[in-house]
Amino acid sequence: MDGQIVVVIGGSRGIGREVARQAQARGARVLVAARGAAALDELKQTLPGVATAQADAVDAAALAALFAPFERIDHIYQAAGVFVGGAAAEGDEAVYRQALEPRIWSIMHVVRAVRGKLRGSLTLTGGVSTDRPAPGAWITNIGTAAAEQSARALALDLAPVRVNAIAPGWTDTPMWDAILGASKAEAFADVAAKLPIGRIATASEAADAVLFLMNNAAITGEVVHIDGGHRLV
Secondary structure, three states: OOOOEEEEEEEOOHHHHHHHHHHHHHHEEEEEEOOOHHHHHHHHOOOOOEEEOOOOOOOOOHHHHHHOOOOOEEEEEEEOOOOEEEOOOOOOOHHHHHHHHHHHHHHHHHHHHHOOOOEEEEEEEOOOHHHHHHHOOOHHHHHHHHHHHHHHHHHHHHOEEEEEEEEEEEEOHHHHHHHHHHHHHHHHHHHHHOOOOOOOOEEEHHHHHHHHHHHHHOOOOEEEEEEEOHHOO
């Protein structure tokens, strides 16, 4: 990937950070954009040479400004996404909308901001909840499905730019630290015991799939599952 330009949206931690690390290791010039200044500062310390920018993935103006200086971009990974729990019959509609913003409207904002500039691929983030909906998280289940369907639809709309998605299962990322807190280890062990591979996937393993999709020029409109076989059990 020598000399290629890779942009990671919403990637200051977890899978996005690993994509940045692996792309840089292959010779790419990498820019990571995310909302949190502290996380971006930490990323700059751990990945010297990776450029960073503070931008909200659901802010159309911010994304337009982010991509404006570029004449060419080779690959984009859209890592932005949140887990939102709750039942459809109750709860705060505004909170539920937060699960859809990065999975639908942010993708639209990115596509519009890079029109005529993107040369290689766009990779989106779905999830195992598309095929195995999680009880009590109906809106997150819909969000991951929307991202995966966007990959199929945009593979046609943006051709010859390639568009794909990854569908991670339970993955050891900082997102779960915030959601599960002290119960994370117990919850992970419970899930791992049910998986065919017997363990939780790592962020690095999910990032491997993103790099694969960036570099295989014959793949478009596909969803790669990194769920440890969760869909099968």
